[in-house]
Amino acid sequence: MKKNKILLLIAFLGLTIASCDYAFVVPEEVPDIxxxxxxxxxxxxxxxxxxxxxxxxxxxxxxxxxTAENAYQSINTTKYINQDNPESSLIYSYAAPDASTHSWKHLSAAQAQYLLVWIEQGAKNN
Ligand code: HEC
Known part of the structure; x- marks a missing residue:
């Protein structure tokens, strides 16, 4: 009887430990531009x-x-780009990694960083 309990305990512990084995998601590196x-x-x-x-x-x-031909023209308006407060620019904030809006697609952390710095630098057609 005692042996059975110990076996049960070992099985239980084994299962518990095995279920903790999950794949770690390596966070994407955000470039420090x-x-x-x-x-x-x-x-x-x-x-x-x-x-x-x-x-x-x-x-x-x-x-x-x-699209490549039209993107700059499309977003070069105060609706999408706010030079005074780059983080509130719709083109950045709407699809930002942690945004609650736009579940269609979110920018990755690195992509968002490039977009934000580009806006901070004046959103030039460079
Ligand atoms: C699978 C289709 C799809 C993809 C891919 C997609 N979007 Fe969208 N997007 C939509 C739809 C549909 C809407 C309108 C509905 C809404 O507001 O969610 C929208 C709305 C937006 C708006 C708001 C437009 C406005 O004038 O209010 C912005 C900004 C935007 N998307 C940016 C992006 C960016 C940046 C990307 C790429 C990272 C992207 N979207 C990728 C489907 C998509």
Missing amino acids: PSTEDVSFATQVLPIFTAQCASCHKPGGKAPDL
Whole structure:
């Protein structure tokens, strides 16, 4: 009887420990972009839109149109970019990693960082 209890306990502990075995999600590294380094719209921001956003945000799709030909023109308005308070820019905040809005797609932490620094640097068509 006692042996059975011990066996049961061992089985229970074994199962408990096994169930704790989960895959660790390695957090994505957020780049610390030096302020002396210009973030380029064409080579750093646009590829994010092309890869993550333009499948829905395209001509005839949802506004803003984020396809390569139209993205800059589409977002270069006070509706999407707030130079006084970059973090509240709709193009950044709406799909930010922790945003409650836009469950369609969220920017990754690194992508959001590039977009934010680009806005902070004046949202230039560079
Ligand atoms: C699967 C389709 C899909 C993808 C991919 C997608 N979106 Fe959207 N997005 C939508 C839809 C649908 C809406 C409108 C409904 C809503 O507000 O959620 C929207 C709305 C928005 C708005 C608000 C527009 C406005 O004028 O109010 C912004 C900003 C936005 N998306 C940015 C992005 C960004 C940035 C990406 C890429 C990281 C992205 N979206 C990827 C479907 C998508």
